Amino acid sequence: MTEKTAITPATHTAPPAKFSLGVKKGNILQVAGQVGFLPAVEGQGPTPAGPTLREQTLQTLANVKAVLEEGGASWEDVMMVRVYLTNTDHFAEFNGIYNEYFADLKEAPAARTTVYVGLPMGLLVEIDALAVLG
Template sequence: MEFFNSAESAEVIGPYSHCVKAGDTYYICGQVPFHPTSGHVVGTTIKEQTFQTLYNLKCVLDAAGLDISDIAKVNVFLTSMEDFDGFNEVYADFMGDHRPARLCLGAGEIAHGCLLELDAIAYKGKSRGM
């Protein structure tokens, strides 16, 4: 296994890595809307927090030598499903034409008062596409 951490993303706050590579599969830890330098939550709306969270995800992908098109699956946890439309709008812009598999569910409460958390699984191997 290989372990990756991004200096551009928010620092990990526990005993884990931003990303772990096992074979051709990459497991990206839960991303939240922390500012990379201050460590504080960015924004008060779902759109602001989604943008920062996806920015942090992009930084982790970069550190591992990946890009958005390598994402195979995303798990999304929202504190309120009423935020789904706002989240989805920012997420769709971020993903562009790429459409990984996704789970999105209401989580009740997320650490540090964040409105969302997401993690991802990416794949970068020799055989891609169908």
């Protein structure tokens, strides 16, 4: 029996329902959909890093990374990144930010799917990730 553990970085705002920010079992680590909320501040609700795609994307990627690291993984272990944008016009700019962010990746980059959906609260991007630990 392999134990299933919740991954809960202290910096994150609490999930809005009974789900884990990340969960790990055996060599599989799944990161829940992250958005561009700033680190939690006692007594404050979730606050987006800013109104721009760049601000939100960098914060979202930082939030995914924090879950990976809390689970003993890193971007190098990620197999799949799911990107949810709200506007097809954001694709090129998003890719530029993504490339900068992953410039130093050593292992094979994760696969990725990008689709355009609705998101609440002025959020422009949501990202989740599946990692397989070595």
